[in-house]
Amino acid sequence: MTTTTVLVVDDEKNIRLTLTQALETLGVRVETAVNGEEALQKLEHSPYALMLLDLKMPGMNGLEVLRRMRELRAGVRVIIITAYGTIESAVEAMKLGAVDFIQKPFTPKEIRELVQTVLQRGELSADATDYSTVIELCKRSINEGDFTAALLAAHRAVSLEPSSAEAFNLLGALLEIDGKMDEAIRFYRTAVSLDESYAPAMANLERATTIGRDGAISLDGI
Amino acid sequence: MQDKKGRMNGKYIVIVGCGRLGSYLANTLSQWGASVVIVDLHEESFKLLSPHFGGFRLTGDAVESGVMRQAKLDRADLLVAATHDDNVNLLVAQTALKVFKVPRVLARVYDPRNDDIYQELGIETICPITVAAELFLQAVTEGRLPGEER
Known part of the structure; x- marks a missing residue:
């Protein structure tokens, strides 16, 4: 480096x-x-x-x-x-x-x-099968703007680790980007039910279920 | 000084109370290279910090564990409880030690009579009154008293 x-x-x-x-x-x-x-x-x-x-x-x-x-x-x-x-x-x-x-x-x-x-x-290998690498691969695809690959990786992460709030939240966010708001909300809900202290999922759920649903990031402290 | 700087580099320190003592410690530790978070109830207290203070200011009540979580106390190498209130210092220090598992906790204690309680709980304390009294006594015993021959 x-x-x-x-x-x-x-x-x-x-x-x-x-x-x-x-x-x-x-x-x-x-x-x-x-x-x-x-x-x-x-x-x-x-x-x-x-x-x-x-x-x-x-x-x-x-x-x-x-x-x-x-x-x-x-x-x-x-x-x-x-x-x-x-x-x-x-x-x-x-x-x-x-x-x-x-x-x-x-x-x-x-x-x-x-x-x-x-x-x-x-540097990660794309054929990794462990949960944390798959999450990283998902994030890499998002970095590169390849949302189709990111969505596939997020689905894989969820199946590898069905108790991970992070994976469900990530999947929800990618579905929201894909315009599938109702599905997204379902995944945010699952993430919150898996881990009530996982703040990103709470914030996404709150925003997605609030009238307006503009998807804008909050720049003010919540 | 170089040694102190070396030892503090990369350390994460949370200081509660930005009075004269807290701000002095925050300024110095920050200059020595530590990453410092200073927490105070009142934003105007941060005026005591030097313009060169390179750390973070957090306004909130340190007695609330949510505020301490925001300060990322669980990642701290050291907590210093330096408010004007012994009871607050005791509570903050105890929470840091027991809940957030901070490896080293230091607290200011005003009333020397409270010192034993802190010690029993495993909290290191510094009592400004005791320190000052000892220095005075040292000055008295080392200095010349009227009538004494040199």
Whole structure:
């Protein structure tokens, strides 16, 4: 991973600093941007393996950066930074290929673990049969915008581990993206019944069953 | 100083109470390279933090376990309970130790009479009054008293 470059996009100096410090020990090169505009400029001129992106920034918000980045350059993996207490009801972000979230405050260890998982996802063998690899393959397909493959992998994950709330929630979100809202809600419900403390499924169920059903990610703390 | 910085690098520390003591500890530990989360009931307390403080601020009541979960206390290497209230410090420290299994817990205790209770519960304490009293006594015994020959 010696030549891997990571871009950290956050308006808060302390977050940029914490992430940079934590990631440098992994041996990756870290560059930073203080807002969406600067991030897009950097993305236009240099290749990055991964971007850590804050959703809530003054000016251009994280989702808009994600949207424009997809037009500019595919293949950059994204980890979304969310605020305290915000729940990753992130179907909108998922549509744009972002499926990994880290909630503030974060420990250096969890940042490093997540970054390594996301970076190593590219090297996974597609014929894996164990649950955790299948989940990672599903996320990789989402990163690459291949929702058909992601849906297949999510179905496989559910059959491999029928008690996993994460797998059911992921399947629900992919069905929602596919426009099958009623099926999606059923899977969100299953996820919640399997694990009532699994916040992403709770947030998805709440949003999906609320009038309006706009599927938009909540940018405010819940 | 270099040693302290090395030891603190990568550590995750939760400090409860952003008064004069809490903010001082947060500023220093953050400068030494630790990842610090400071929790206080009132947002205006964070004004005591230095502009160079590189950690996270969390507004909420540390007595509520939901707030402590938000602070990711289960991942902390150290908790410091530094509020102005001994009872709050005791409760926060005990929860950190027993529920969140934090490997090291330090609490400020105002009333030296409460010290024994903390010790019985396995919580390390620092009592500013005892520390100050000992320093005073040391100064008194080491210094010259009127009438004493040099």
